[in-house]
Amino acid sequence: MTPRKKTTDEKPKITKPAHPKAVSPIPSNKTKSAASSSAKPKAASAKSQTQKKSAVERPRMYVRFSLAQRIEHVIMLLSFSTLALTGLPQKFPQAEVSLLIIRSLRNVETLRLVHHVAATVMMFGAAYHILVVGYKMYVERTPLSMLPAIQALLYNLGIKKSRPQMSRYTFEEKAEYWAFVWGAVIMGLTGFMMWNPITTSRLMPAEFIPAAKAAHGAEAILAVLAIILWHFYHVHLKIFNKSMWTGKLTEEEMLHDHPLELADIKSGFVPVKIEPSIKRKRQLIYFPIAGVLAAAMLFGIYGFIQGEETSITTIPPRVEQEPIFVPQTPTPLPTIPPTNTPSPAAAVVTWKTAIEPLFQQKCTMCHGQAAIAGLNLSSFADLMKGGQTGPVMVPGDSANSLLVQIQQTGNHRGQLTPEELALLIEWINAGAPEQ
Numbered sequence: 001m002t003p004r005k006k007t008t009d010e011k012p013k014i015t016k017p018a019h020p021k022a023v024s025p026i027p028s029n030k031t032k033s034a035a036s037s038s039a040k041p042k043a044a045s046a047k048s049q050t051q052k053k054s055a056v057e058r059p060r061m062y063v064r065f066s067l068a069q070r071i072e073h074v075i076m077l078l079s080f081s082t083l084a085l086t087g088l089p090q091k092f093p094q095a096e097v098s099l100l101i102i103r104s105l106r107n108v109e110t111l112r113l114v115h116h117v118a119a120t121v122m123m124f125g126a127a128y129h130i131l132v133v134g135y136k137m138y139v140e141r142t143p144l145s146m147l148p149a150i151q152a153l154l155y156n157l158g159i160k161k162s163r164p165q166m167s168r169y170t171f172e173e174k175a176e177y178w179a180f181v182w183g184a185v186i187m188g189l190t191g192f193m194m195w196n197p198i199t200t201s202r203l204m205p206a207e208f209i210p211a212a213k214a215a216h217g218a219e220a221i222l223a224v225l226a227i228i229l230w231h232f233y234h235v236h237l238k239i240f241n242k243s244m245w246t247g248k249l250t251e252e253e254m255l256h257d258h259p260l261e262l263a264d265i266k267s268g269f270v271p272v273k274i275e276p277s278i279k280r281k282r283q284l285i286y287f288p289i290a291g292v293l294a295a296a297m298l299f300g301i302y303g304f305i306q307g308e309e310t311s312i313t314t315i316p317p318r319v320e321q322e323p324i325f326v327p328q329t330p331t332p333l334p335t336i337p338p339t340n341t342p343s344p345a346a347a348v349v350t351w352k353t354a355i356e357p358l359f360q361q362k363c364t365m366c367h368g369q370a371a372i373a374g375l376n377l378s379s380f381a382d383l384m385k386g387g388q389t390g391p392v393m394v395p396g397d398s399a400n401s402l403l404v405q406i407q408q409t410g411n412h413r414g415q416l417t418p419e420e421l422a423l424l425i426e427w428i429n430a431g432a433p434e435q
């Protein structure tokens, strides 16, 4: 399209505001030198205006975001960044930079804690946002300026030929807002499932928990990319929009991005006027409802973070030397309660008859005279002395015997076959008789 055509496209549009009461949005000439622009139609020169900054006078500013909105944005910015910085290292634990971040917080436990705190902050932010939107909808009855606009969609799909004039929020801003809402819902739900695995497995098959983990990580990447590509491009690169910090936009910026809103402001058009008495009445209805809603959401957040111990702490604390990550192990045989005396009918497995020969064959080349890891397995007495970390066997309790635990990881340097391991477990559970 030639620039000329664009001009004719834009000009009639801008004089036809979406709001019935709005008058012509063409700005007054106050803010710029008359010579430079009075000859051209104002709407058509909107673009060139942004380039030629009027150096003559300080441009008129339009309030865009209240202090509360800007604080809300900062809180979301901080919690989002913290979530990304502490979440991605959990998704990519092998990466150098992940290790750097994990180490800078001492360990992965602290990292998870910080992640959870940031998530909690974001949940509070979301709850606050819901209450504010509720107030605007019920008490102030402001038009829902964030709703998706069909015109912009048709234009982006190529069905409509000219880009529609934007009002309070542009297509890009709406897309980002709804992406954030969508992301927050997905991350909240899947985060809940990982944070509360026991509750989750009561509500649905437990396979959903690893699925939630996968979704959480994938959505995280999507969200971070959306911020880096979409947000940074539209807010920092295409133009540098500082309104989230200063709270204001210049007239030029308003005309460029939000011509319809500017038109409304200039014409003094107020979408909804409410009598103070009506406002008071609505507040009297809304505040109790909001109070109940707030209490429910606080209760929900409390349940979310306090409802149960996380997947990590529900596992009993382990021996310190044990690796944190243990590859899949064969399911251990059920532990027989210690009071159970072995039935006399069963053939008794003893050190002499079964275990000593087994260890001679499989272990003593390392755990014999050489006593690797301080462990000598050549006699019953030596076995009972244990290894470098203390006792390796608790008679009657194979599950807590290092001897068994080490073998169950399945990759020890001297590895028993599953049958041999079962024999060892049977022996220990029977009280580890020597004779």
Ligand code: HEC
Residues within 6 Å of the ligand: 359, 362, 363, 364, 365, 366, 367, 372, 373, 374, 375, 386, 387, 388, 389, 390, 392, 402, 403, 406, 407, 412, 413, 414, 415, 416
């Ligand atoms: C090829 C050498 C080798 C053989 C064979 C071997 N181990 Fe080990 N074992 C090691 C080494 C090395 C360590 C120390 C570090 C480790 O766990 O990797 C160790 C550690 C252990 C420990 C931990 C001791 C402690 O106090 O930390 C136990 C228990 C153990 N082995 C049991 C066995 C048993 C049972 C067998 C036979 C089925 C066996 N090992 C065969 C090399 C061996």
